[in-house]
Amino acid sequence: MCTDKRVAIIGAGIAGLSCATALQKAGFAVTLFEKSRGVSGRLSTRVTDAWQCDHGAQYFTARDPLFDAEVQCWVAQDVARVWQPRLMVFDGKSLIPKVDDGKNTRYVGYPSNYTPAKWLAKTLNVVPESTVIGIHQQDAQWLVNVMEQGVYPESFDEVILAIPAPQAAQLLKHTSATLFSLCNAVEMRPCFALMLQFDQTIPCKFDGLFVQTGVLSWVARNSAKPGRQTHSNAEVWVLHAAAEWSATQVDADRDWVAQEMLSAFHQLLKLDTSVQASANALQAPQQFSLHRWLYADTANSITDVYHYDDSERIGICGDWMNGGKVQGAYLSGLHLAHALISAKASC
Numbered sequence: 029m030c031t032d033k034r035v036a037i038i039g040a041g042i043a044g045l046s047c048a049t050a051l052q053k054a055g056f057a058v059t060l061f062e063k064s065r066g067v068s069g070r071l072s073t074r075v076t077d078a079w080q081c082d083h084g085a086q087y088f089t090a091r092d093p094l095f096d097a098e099v100q101c102w103v104a105q106d107v108a109r110v111w112q113p114r115l116m117v118f119d120g121k122s123l124i125p126k127v128d129d130g131k132n133t134r135y136v137g138y139p140s141n142y143t144p145a146k147w148l149a150k151t152l153n154v155v156p157e158s159t160v161i162g163i164h165q166q167d168a169q170w171l172v173n174v175m176e177q178g179v180y181p182e183s184f185d186e187v188i189l190a191i192p193a194p195q196a197a198q199l200l201k202h203t204s205a206t207l208f209s210l211c212n213a214v215e216m217r218p219c220f221a222l223m224l225q226f227d228q229t230i231p232c233k234f235d236g237l238f239v240q241t242g243v244l245s246w247v248a249r250n251s252a253k254p255g256r257q258t259h260s261n262a263e264v265w266v267l268h269a270a271a272e273w274s275a276t277q278v279d280a281d282r283d284w285v286a287q288e289m290l291s292a293f294h295q296l297l298k299l300d301t302s303v304q305a306s307a308n309a310l311q312a313p314q315q316f317s318l319h320r321w322l323y324a325d326t327a328n329s330i331t332d333v334y335h336y337d338d339s340e341r342i343g344i345c346g347d348w349m350n351g352g353k354v355q356g357a358y359l360s361g362l363h364l365a366h367a368l369i370s371a372k373a374s375c
């Protein structure tokens with residue numbers, strides 16, 4: 029087994045973290061570059077002094093045995109728990125209860141959605157606040173150019189890009205032509221997330237609402253997730269705008285976007301009979317915060333799982349190559365790691 033290979037992984041979302049964990053276990057020396065202050069990417073939580081809110085992925089399901097094994101490990105470590113929300117669907121006319129087939133156990137990070145990622149990162153060498161703006165080869169080694177600090181002092185045998193396709197394409201322009209054209213062909217879509225803090229409980233019948241038409245696609249009572257309870261009756265909600273609407277309004281005035289989303293939420297609440305019966309149900313939020321995810325999901329999803337360019341020694345992984353979602357991201361990173369481990373086993 030090869031134990032001295034140095035690998036740079038760019039992106040400490042779930043794909044990068046699962047890849048790094050498996051490689052490190054197999055004896056590779058891994059350095060993870062992450063542009064944000066913390067790990068977890070789109071499975072994340074906005075934290076303020078007064079409230080916190082999961083503004084990216086809302087929950088995850090585990091249909092694949094490998095991912096299920098990992099999730100059970102997270103549950104055993106108490107960094108994830110089952111979430112059993114009251115779910116409804118807005119079909120364009122009315123609110124109807126969501127019929128579940130019972131196969132979808134929904135998990136959330138506990139007490140925040142970023143907790144599993146933080147737990148994975150505990151034993152890894154993560155370099156935070158480091159935006160990689162270039163990679164280039166020198167003497168058959170990879171050098172990594174970081175915006176905040178210049179060229180990183182260590183060199184690497186392999187580079188793995190665990191970032192959304194358009195961001196990966198930027199870094200691949202002058203390296204692997206195959207991987208560049210693959211990433212360049214992928215269209216990722218934006219999503220606005222509006223986080224709302226209310227002083228009073230909203231008396232509607234749902235904790236999560238799938239919205240099939242209009243401005244919004246998803247509405248959730250964040251405070252209904254395990255460990256998110258705030259003081260007294262205060263509640264935090266999150267609204268996700270529909271992909272098409274987000275794309276159309278991607279550069280629109282942020283206050284206008286927030287008001288449109290809030291107004292769409294109020295229209296939905298008015299359809300709930302419990303809200304209709306309550307005098308002050310349509311309260312204005314005490315605070316709100318809008319986040320724009322530029323690369324939320326993939327329009328033309330591909331299922332290649334991962335790619336590795338052997339001649340250049342560059343790998344790419346991420347949810348966008350494996351059906352989207354947290355499970356896809358985790359498995360994409362894991363399978364790329366397994367491929368590298370078997371390729372190097374004989375070196």
Ligand SMILES: Cc1cc2nc3c(=O)[nH]c(=O)nc-3n(C[C@H](O)[C@H](O)[C@H](O)COP(=O)(O)OP(=O)(O)OC[C@H]3O[C@@H](n4cnc5c(N)ncnc54)[C@H](O)[C@@H]3O)c2cc1C
Pocket residue numbers: 038039040041042043044061062063064067068069070071083084085086087088089158159160161190191192195219221268321323324325345346347348352353354355357
């Ligand atoms: C609004 C929204 C709702 C969602 N809902 C769900 C859901 O309910 N269930 C579900 O399973 N999935 C959901 N998803 C999808 C899920 O969040 C993703 O599939 C998963 O988190 C992707 O993980 P990843 O590691 O592939 O990428 P990311 O999480 O995007 O990780 C990439 C990381 O790379 C970093 N990075 C990017 N460029 C650079 C650079 N140049 N240098 C250094 N670091 C860089 C980023 O900061 C980020 O941390 C949702 C996503 C969004 C945005």
